[in-house]
Amino acid sequence: MRRGIQLFSLILFALLFVLSPLVEKLALPPDLFLKADPLLGISAVLASRRLLGLLLWSLPVLLSAFVAGRFFCGWLCPLGTCFELCSTKKAQKKNPVPKKAKFYLLLFLLAAAACTVNIAGIFDPIALITRAFTIILYPLTMLGAATGLEIFRPAADYLSLITLSHAQVHEPVFSLLPLTVIVMLALFVLNYTYPRFWCRSLCPLGALLGVGARLGFFRRRVTDGCTSCMKCARDCPAGALGQEPREYDPQECICCLKCGKICPAHAVDFSPGTGAAAGQTDMGRRGLLTTAAAGALTAFAITKDTAEKVNENRLIRPPGALPESLFQGTCIRCGQCMKICPTNTLQPCLFEAGIAGIWSPRLKTRLAGCDQTCSLCGTVCPTGAIRELTLDEKKHAKLGTASLDRNRCLVWAQDRLCLICDEQCPYNAIVFKWKDGMRRPIVIDTKCNGCGFCEQVCPVQGRSAIEVSQHGEIRLAEGSYIEKARELQLEFKNEPGDDAFIQESEQPESASPQKLPEGIRAN
Amino acid sequence: MKITRRDFIQKTAALTATAALPASLFNPLASWAAAPPKATIAAVTGSRTAAVHKAMALLGGMEKFVKKGSRVCLKPNMSFPHGPERATNTHPEVVAAVARLCIDAGAAEVIIIDYPFNPPEKCLGLSGIADACKEIKNTHSFAIYDEKLFEPVAIKNGKTLKEVKIIKDVLRSDVIISVPTAKSHSTTGVSLGMKGLMGLIWDRKYFHASVDINPAIAELAATVKVNLVVLDASRALLTAGPSGPGLIAYPNTIVAGTDQVAVDAYGVTLAKWYGQGFTPMQVKHIAAAHGLGLGTADLDEVQVLKAAV
Numbered sequence: 001m002r003r004g005i006q007l008f009s010l011i012l013f014a015l016l017f018v019l020s021p022l023v024e025k026l027a028l029p030p031d032l033f034l035k036a037d038p039l040l041g042i043s044a045v046l047a048s049r050r051l052l053g054l055l056l057w058s059l060p061v062l063l064s065a066f067v068a069g070r071f072f073c074g075w076l077c078p079l080g081t082c083f084e085l086c087s088t089k090k091a092q093k094k095n096p097v098p099k100k101a102k103f104y105l106l107l108f109l110l111a112a113a114a115c116t117v118n119i120a121g122i123f124d125p126i127a128l129i130t131r132a133f134t135i136i137l138y139p140l141t142m143l144g145a146a147t148g149l150e151i152f153r154p155a156a157d158y159l160s161l162i163t164l165s166h167a168q169v170h171e172p173v174f175s176l177l178p179l180t181v182i183v184m185l186a187l188f189v190l191n192y193t194y195p196r197f198w199c200r201s202l203c204p205l206g207a208l209l210g211v212g213a214r215l216g217f218f219r220r221r222v223t224d225g226c227t228s229c230m231k232c233a234r235d236c237p238a239g240a241l242g243q244e245p246r247e248y249d250p251q252e253c254i255c256c257l258k259c260g261k262i263c264p265a266h267a268v269d270f271s272p273g274t275g276a277a278a279g280q281t282d283m284g285r286r287g288l289l290t291t292a293a294a295g296a297l298t299a300f301a302i303t304k305d306t307a308e309k310v311n312e313n314r315l316i317r318p319p320g321a322l323p324e325s326l327f328q329g330t331c332i333r334c335g336q337c338m339k340i341c342p343t344n345t346l347q348p349c350l351f352e353a354g355i356a357g358i359w360s361p362r363l364k365t366r367l368a369g370c371d372q373t374c375s376l377c378g379t380v381c382p383t384g385a386i387r388e389l390t391l392d393e394k395k396h397a398k399l400g401t402a403s404l405d406r407n408r409c410l411v412w413a414q415d416r417l418c419l420i421c422d423e424q425c426p427y428n429a430i431v432f433k434w435k436d437g438m439r440r441p442i443v444i445d446t447k448c449n450g451c452g453f454c455e456q457v458c459p460v461q462g463r464s465a466i467e468v469s470q471h472g473e474i475r476l477a478e479g480s481y482i483e484k485a486r487e488l489q490l491e492f493k494n495e496p497g498d499d500a501f502i503q504e505s506e507q508p509e510s511a512s513p514q515k516l517p518e519g520i521r522a523n
Numbered sequence: 524m525k526i527t528r529r530d531f532i533q534k535t536a537a538l539t540a541t542a543a544l545p546a547s548l549f550n551p552l553a554s555w556a557a558a559p560p561k562a563t564i565a566a567v568t569g570s571r572t573a574a575v576h577k578a579m580a581l582l583g584g585m586e587k588f589v590k591k592g593s594r595v596c597l598k599p600n601m602s603f604p605h606g607p608e609r610a611t612n613t614h615p616e617v618v619a620a621v622a623r624l625c626i627d628a629g630a631a632e633v634i635i636i637d638y639p640f641n642p643p644e645k646c647l648g649l650s651g652i653a654d655a656c657k658e659i660k661n662t663h664s665f666a667i668y669d670e671k672l673f674e675p676v677a678i679k680n681g682k683t684l685k686e687v688k689i690i691k692d693v694l695r696s697d698v699i700i701s702v703p704t705a706k707s708h709s710t711t712g713v714s715l716g717m718k719g720l721m722g723l724i725w726d727r728k729y730f731h732a733s734v735d736i737n738p739a740i741a742e743l744a745a746t747v748k749v750n751l752v753v754l755d756a757s758r759a760l761l762t763a764g765p766s767g768p769g770l771i772a773y774p775n776t777i778v779a780g781t782d783q784v785a786v787d788a789y790g791v792t793l794a795k796w797y798g799q800g801f802t803p804m805q806v807k808h809i810a811a812a813h814g815l816g817l818g819t820a821d822l823d824e825v826q827v828l829k830a831a832v
Contacts, residue, residue, distance in 0.1 A: 146669075150671065153671075160632075162632065162634065162663050163663065166663070166665045166667070166672065166692075168667070168668060168669035168672065169669075342642050343642060371604075371642050371645070372604070373604050373642075373645055373649070374642075410731075410732055416731075416732065417710050417731065417735070417736055417737075418710070418731040418732060419709045419710040419731070420727075420728065420731050422709050422766075423708075423709065423710075423765055423766055424640060424766065425766065426766070428763060428766075428767075428768060432709065439709075453640075457640075457728070459728035459729075459731050459732030459733075460732070516712060516797055516799065516801070517707075517708065517709050517710055517711065517712045517797075518710055518711075518712075519708065519710055519711035519712040519713075519736070519737055519806060519807045519808060520712035520801055520805050520806060520807070521804075521805045521806075521807055521810070522805075
């Protein structure tokens with residue numbers, strides 16, 4: 001039965017992941033598992049100093065820990081299930097990393113969060129598996145689909161199966177793919193040798209739930225029938241049993257009930273009751289203090305690093321992203337926004353936002369622009385680091401400003417006919433200036449939304465001649481972007497603007513007729 | 524600015540009169556007989572669907588172009604994720620009317636195809652074209668974005684282009700019908716039928732960055748063997764083309780013909796582009812196509828069959 005529930009949970013997780021674009025039609029939120037993760041919630045609340053509604057979602061899991069310890073780990077965690085499916089059936093070996101490590105990691109993360117730095121998402125199992133699904137599995141599946149289509153296309157062409165012969169799939173690509181693969185491979189390799197290595201030694205969520213288990217009242221008991229055959233201790237997938245099979249560590253036990261099932265004497269039983277269990281490991285006061293101090297010190301370093309990096313790097317956050325420090329405090333690096341982004345512009349950061357900003361989303365505008373008719377990223381953000389905006393609000397959430405490098409622009413530098421940036425600009429922010437006998441593009445900053453389509457399509461090879469930076473971005477923790485844009489006298493209208501070609505400044509506009517495009521010969 | 528109907532009729536009348544004047548003065552009775560027109564096109568004003576029907580009737584009916592069992596490829600403008608009100612895409616009614624005529628003429632299948640800008644599915648959806656055509660039997664709309672669906676084609680005698688990658692369907696169809704919308708274009712001046720063919724090729728950046736776009740368009744038009752052009756000038760995006768938003772005029776006209784240069788040339792005269800207007804031969808890519816002998820941009824040589832519905 002446990003395996004059934006585990007598979008159900010994993011499949012539900014995968015389904016919600018796949019179906020996330022239908023966010024409005026789903027009965028369950030696509031980020032259900034992330035929302036239900038108490039570690040992510042607590043860390044985000046601590047770091048952002050904002051009470052987030054998502055804590056409510058995680059209450060059931062948190063409460064389950066007080067009832068039955070790490071029940072979530074053994075029955076529901078999709079990453080735990082994957083690990084369990086991919087480990088050997090061999091008897092457990094001693095882990096190379098002590099099981100205490102996860103408690104230190106948990107405390108470290110919480111201490112950092114208390115100092116406004118939220119890096120829990122980097123280590124959280126649900127964020128980890130969501131990220132792996134986004135960055136590795138999703139592109140891999142689409143590659144498989146595309147390859148399949150190519151195999152069938154000749155047949156479809158021959159048989160005149162029009163829809164099949166025209167079927168196309170988007171093949172998304174994510175930066176940090178190699179790093180993400182290395183991390184996941186390492187975890188799975190370790191897991192193969194040491195079953196549930198991650199869960200036993202590193203998982204900070206497991207540690208959090210384990211702490212709850214100390215008070216849990218659903219306990220393993222061993223009756224007098226025990227013959228000390230040690231079968232249970234050898235087979236325990238969580239390594240919760242030591243030398244004495246009558247004792248166990250509730251902080252490690254994942255409630256899989258295997259020990260009860262395999263006991264030849266039927267001497268093991270799980271039943272309600274309280275009190276400290278014999279066999280429980282403790283961290284020690286010195287360890288606690290040192291770890292908390294280390295977390296705080298790291299938070300200090302990260303805060304300074306972030307401030308510096310954000311200022312010197314091109315970093316365009318998704319539309320509706322909270323102000324940067326708050327954003328980093330709230331974002332859990334799960335990658336849901338990147339997965340749902342239809343243009344694939346949302347990409348994980350490496351160190352553009354500082355070392356702690358790794359895997360947080362940014363727009364890679366050379367790769368793609370931000371679609372004017374889409375505001376999906378905000379709908380799947382579990383913590384509200386990207387606000388859920390209406391299309392109109394989203395259009396006013398200025399991402400940055402494009403700037404044109406006249407030394408690289410084909411029109412300015414080489415007198416060539418090119419207007420792709422103007423043609424593609426959905427906001428009409430590129431107009432022309434008549435200079436040296438040619439119409440040359442310039443950017444109107446008050447109309448530019450920073451969506452980046454100009455940068456994507458610029459035909460200059462290598463670095464684009466027109467690039468978006470976060471200059472002028474609007475990041476609001478609350479309130480209306482439309483009003484803010486109005487206050488800043490920006491216009492993101494979809495009505496005919498003054499697309500009149502800008503004249504030389506010394507020429508009064510009324511004095512000369514509008515200059516015509518280059519493709520028109522003078523009369 | 525808006526072109527009123529009266530304005531439009533007066534101007535076209537004046538234009539036609541001027542065009543016809545020298546010939547008729549010289550030989551009032553047999554002007555057409557003496558110098559047979561190099562091209563015949565139809566220009567019909569009125570509601571879109573009826574105008575398409577009338578225009579095709581004036582050209583001898585769709586059956587003349589679409590034989591029974593043939594495979595037809597329609598190339599509308601559906602490059603922008605905008606609704607019909609923005610006048611950046613071909614109006615869905617026009618595309619649907621042409622597709623229906625093809626099916627009624629006995630086409631085995633009609634494929635409506637374009638390689639839109641990002642994001643393809645939205646262009647297909649928001650343009651209204653997919654919806655307008657989904658009920659028509661054996662008709663399929665596709666927004667292509669996968670390079671694998673393109674095929675390289677050598678440009679014969681190409682001076683500017685040597686090879687382009689074109690959507691395969693175009694190469695495998697029996698009939699190619701271009702169904703462009705009329706709009707301004709900040710590089711080429713106007714974007715009508717021939718400019719619209721750029722929506723069939725994979726590497727559009729090359730046209731802008733590496734070669735002179737005007738002769739390139741003419742050579743592309745010479746390569747894609749368009750059998751018929753049905754120009755949707757029911758609206759004309761006068762400024763800020765091709766993407767808008769810009770000023771929109773309503774010439775309320777459907778222009779159709781087999782000579783893509785002539786149709787484009789006539790299209791140029793239908794609106795006051797950029798508040799000024801210009802002659803067909805002023806448009807470099809149209810002049811280049813005329814120069815290649817692809818058709819005629821000289822409206823004196825074009826017989827325009829006019830009607831209103």
